[in-house]
Amino acid sequence: MNLETGITASHKVRAIIVAVSAGWTGVTGLGSIIAGRSKAGFAMLDLPLILGVLTVCCMMATFFSAIASIFVVGIPFFIVFGTILMVLLPLFVTTFIGFYIADVMICIKAK
Numbered sequence: 001m002n003l004e005t006g007i008t009a010s011h012k013v014r015a016i017i018v019a020v021s022a023g024w025t026g027v028t029g030l031g032s033i034i035a036g037r038s039k040a041g042f043a044m045l046d047l048p049l050i051l052g053v054l055t056v057c058c059m060m061a062t063f064f065s066a067i068a069s070i071f072v073v074g075i076p077f078f079i080v081f082g083t084i085l086m087v088l089l090p091l092f093v094t095t096f097i098g099f100y101i102a103d104v105m106i107c108i109k110a111k
Contacts, residue, residue, distance in 0.1 A: 029041040036110065040102075055088045059085055
């Protein structure tokens with residue numbers, strides 16, 4: 001696939017720097033938006049954000065249900081949220097890493 005965007009070298013360097021630095025904060029796709037690939041960039045923003053929010057919610061629910069299981073009958077909630085978390089966490093991590101690498105590569109290949 002030919003990634004023709006018509007950006008200058010300094011603009012390309014800025015896009016790579018933003019892609020690398022924003023990726024470490026958990027936001028993927030900003031480098032692609034700066035590199036002129038806005039559709040790919042916005043697509044990369046959505047899925048990891050949704051999966052990340054779901055993962056954090058399940059982590060908090062698992063933690064609080066584990067604490068509640070000490071005092072009250074919270075074991076069923078712990079099992080449910082723990083199981084969902086065991087599915088979501090690897091899915092989030094692999095999706096985020098894949099999108100992070102794709103964002104940086106789109107910026108590197110931009111012409």
